[in-house]
Amino acid sequence: MQQSNAYIITFSVILTVVLGLLLSGTSQVLGPLQREAEALDKKKQILGAVISGEEIDAMSPEEVNAFYTSHIASTVVDINGQEVTEKDGAAVTAENVDIAKNYKMPAEDRLYPVFIFHAEGNPDDVQSYILPLYGAGLWDAIWGYIALDTDMNTVGGITLAHAGETPGLGARITESGVQQRYVGKEIFDESGDLVAVEMQKGEGKDYSADPHKVDGMSGATITGNGVNSMLKNYLGHYQAFIESKKSSQAVAAAF
Amino acid sequence: MSTETVEKAIEKKPAEALLSKRRKKLITDPLVDDNPITIQVLGICSALAVTTQMKPTLVMAISVIFVIVMSNLVISLMRNTIPTRVRIIVQLAVVATLVTLVSEVLRAFAYDMYKELSVFVGLIITNCIVMGRLEAFALGNKPYDSVLDGFGSALGYSWIILTVAFFRELWGSGSVFGIPVFDYVSGIFGPDFKLATNGLMVSPVGAFIILGLIIWVQRTKTGYVEH
Numbered sequence: 001m002q003q004s005n006a007y008i009i010t011f012s013v014i015l016t017v018v019l020g021l022l023l024s025g026t027s028q029v030l031g032p033l034q035r036e037a038e039a040l041d042k043k044k045q046i047l048g049a050v051i052s053g054e055e056i057d058a059m060s061p062e063e064v065n066a067f068y069t070s071h072i073a074s075t076v077v078d079i080n081g082q083e084v085t086e087k088d089g090a091a092v093t094a095e096n097v098d099i100a101k102n103y104k105m106p107a108e109d110r111l112y113p114v115f116i117f118h119a120e121g122n123p124d125d126v127q128s129y130i131l132p133l134y135g136a137g138l139w140d141a142i143w144g145y146i147a148l149d150t151d152m153n154t155v156g157g158i159t160l161a162h163a164g165e166t167p168g169l170g171a172r173i174t175e176s177g178v179q180q181r182y183v184g185k186e187i188f189d190e191s192g193d194l195v196a197v198e199m200q201k202g203e204g205k206d207y208s209a210d211p212h213k214v215d216g217m218s219g220a221t222i223t224g225n226g227v228n229s230m231l232k233n234y235l236g237h238y239q240a241f242i243e244s245k246k247s248s249q250a251v252a253a254a255f
Numbered sequence: 256m257s258t259e260t261v262e263k264a265i266e267k268k269p270a271e272a273l274l275s276k277r278r279k280k281l282i283t284d285p286l287v288d289d290n291p292i293t294i295q296v297l298g299i300c301s302a303l304a305v306t307t308q309m310k311p312t313l314v315m316a317i318s319v320i321f322v323i324v325m326s327n328l329v330i331s332l333m334r335n336t337i338p339t340r341v342r343i344i345v346q347l348a349v350v351a352t353l354v355t356l357v358s359e360v361l362r363a364f365a366y367d368m369y370k371e372l373s374v375f376v377g378l379i380i381t382n383c384i385v386m387g388r389l390e391a392f393a394l395g396n397k398p399y400d401s402v403l404d405g406f407g408s409a410l411g412y413s414w415i416i417l418t419v420a421f422f423r424e425l426w427g428s429g430s431v432f433g434i435p436v437f438d439y440v441s442g443i444f445g446p447d448f449k450l451a452t453n454g455l456m457v458s459p460v461g462a463f464i465i466l467g468l469i470i471w472v473q474r475t476k477t478g479y480v481e482h
Contacts (some may be wrong), residue, residue: 008338015345019352027357030363037366164374 016207037055037062043068048159049130049147050117053176072130072197073116073123079108081240087111099134099143107237114241117147128156129245131238135230138222140164142173142230148187152246155197160227170223178217187235196232199224257466281403285411287477292415293470294479297383302416303462309432312420314368315375316413318357319408323381323388326350327405330393337394346389347380354379384412419465427456 043064044056059067074094076084084092094113102110112131120127128147135142140163144193147156160173172178194214203218216224235242271278291297305315329349330337339346358376361369369376379385388408393401424430427451429437437450455461474481 003338003340008341011336011338011345012341015348018349023352025354026359030359033363034359034366037363037369041366041370 023087025080041065042095043072045113045159045161046072046145049145049157049242058074070120071117073118075114075116076110077114077238079237079240080111081238081242082243084111093224095100097219099132100141103134107233110237112238112241114238126150131234133160133234135226135233137162137173137226138170138220139166142226144225144230146174146182146231146235148242150245152242153186153188155182155185157189162223165223166220167243170220172217173219173223181207181214182194184211184216194232194235196235198226198228264457276352278400278403280313281400282407282410285404285407286414287411287473288479290411290473292412293468293473295387297387298412299466301375301378301382302412302419302466303459305372306416306420306423306462307427307457308424309417309420311368311371311430312416314361314365315372316409316416317383318361319379319384319412320409321357322350322353323385323405324402325353327388327393327401328398329353330389331396331398331401332393334396342394343386343390346386350352350389351380351383355447372479384408396449415466415469419462419468422465423456423461426453427461428452 020121023116040061047056047064047068056064061182076092076094076097078084086092092111094115097111097113099113106236115130116123116126117128117130130145130147133144133146142160142162142165144158144160146158148154149156158179160179162171162173165171165173182197184248187194187196189195189212197212197214199214200207200216201221203216205215207213207215216231285291289295292299300334301315301319306312326346326349330346333345354377357379358369361372361376388405392404396404421431424432425436429435429450437452440450441448453461455464
């Protein structure tokens with residue numbers, strides 16, 4: 001009887017339904033918690049561009065949320081640097097923009113969130129602008145956040161993350177030692193052209209005199225190239241926004 | 256004396272002790288003599304991949320223990336109803352469900368671990384130890400015995416990957432469970448005394464070397480020879 005086709009089919013159907021219900025039930029119950037965890041992780045990454053990883057690790061989830069709320073304001077711009085408040089009839093907030101999804105669209109159609117790091121509770125006292133980055137590494141996606149000081153030129157900090165770079169090689173972009181190399185570098189050259197910051201091939205050289213170059217990661221040149229083009233692309237997409245902030249500050253300084 | 260024999264006659268089969276000698280063997284055998292990694296050489300992939308640090312390794316070990324024990328239990332409970340022709344796919348469905356549960360729970364309650372272990376939690380499905388125990392044991396044995404057997408195999412797997420992770424993290428990153436041991440040692444002997452970490456230990460090659468050494472030591476001790 002157990003070998004009959006009818007029995008096998010019935011058995012399979014029942015098993016599938018039971019397991020399916022179990023899984024969808026779990027997903028329903030845990031869904032809100034998972035979304036919370038993901039949102040928290042995103043906030044940690046954004047904050048990682050302006051404060052050190054150790055400081056963030058020492059904070060409890062509530063503290064991270066509180067710190068984020070009191071220090072980060074956000075806006076969304078398009079490729080021309082114009083503020084976007086709604087798209088297709090739905091309100092747009094920077095936290096809800098999915099960079100990975102936007103990456104699949106043509107650059108002109110994408111939404112570009114900007115996170116503004118300001119003094120505690122005072123959104124007018126801007127300390128740096130945090131811009132998201134997204135691109136391709138050697139094996140899979142890489143992404144991150146870069147913080148620009150208010151001169152819109154000096155890099156205040158960067159966080160980098162990856163989906164599947166080689167552990168010990170390309171995966172080192174997540175190490176604070178590698179990310180520290182970007183601090184203080186400049187993205188515009190003397191004539192005002194956007195050149196971004198380029199990670200070099202090879203490791204162990206001193207690039208402290210060159211504002212547009214950082215030391216590379218030995219054995220991870222392709223990941224390094226991915227980081228370079230990601231930086232160049234996204235800073236390029238944000239260029240209109242960056243220039244507008246630059247000129248408004250120049251005006252403010254003139255007064 | 257006589258009353259005892261009468262009682263036995265009524266019961267026909269006396270209940271086996273909860274942890275009889277035979278059952279203890281189910282747990283202890285896979286720890287050394289029949290270890291899934293060092294003797295059967297199964298589950299090597301994850302043993303290499305997740306063992307750069309102790310913390311993710313511990314989470315991985317707990318996940319594997321949960322999956323093996325639970326799948327052994329479920330399959331053993333169903334063993335008389337599973338049609339033989341589709342048994343592998345049934346086992347796979349049960350294991351896959353359990354693994355997805357583990358991964359969902361990690362994602363909700365330990366997101367950092369979920370990110371770090373990423374694909375390797377999902378890959379527990381393909382861990383040969385899990386399916387191997389289902390095929391070899393749970394399909395033909397009672398639930399309680401199967402649970403013990405699964406627990407034993409999972410422990411055998413866990414202590415090996417934890418040992419590998421201990422040495423890889425110590426020599427590769429100079430720490431144990433994230434505590435910077437090397438820095439403390441350097442602190443004792445003054446600033447001129449620096450313990451160097453070995454980059455080889457961070458790469459999967461390091462796991463091969465440590466695992467090889469463990470197998471060597473173990474086989475020298477037990478005198479196990481491959482046939």
